[in-house]
Amino acid sequence: MNKWLYMLLHTAAAATFMFVLQRFVLQSTFESSLIWAMAFGLGAAVIAFKQTNR
Numbered sequence: 001m002n003k004w005l006y007m008l009l010h011t012a013a014a015a016t017f018m019f020v021l022q023r024f025v026l027q028s029t030f031e032s033s034l035i036w037a038m039a040f041g042l043g044a045a046v047i048a049f050k051q052t053n054r
Contacts, residue, residue, distance in 0.1 A: 003052045010048035015041030 019037035022028040028036075 006052060007045055007048040011041045011045040014044030 015037040018040040019033050022033040022036045023030065
């Protein structure tokens with residue numbers, strides 16, 4: 001799999017998971033859910049980047 005595609009999928013999956021968890025399970029506001037989704041997406045992108053460069 002292409003390195004950039006792997007990073008994109010990892011980021012999208014983490015951000016989507018966190019948004020759904022915050023918004024629908026924990027009943028947070030939309031803005032709070034987006035902030036958490038961006039934070040987890042960024043973290044997932046960093047982890048995926050480090051994994052592909054090993």
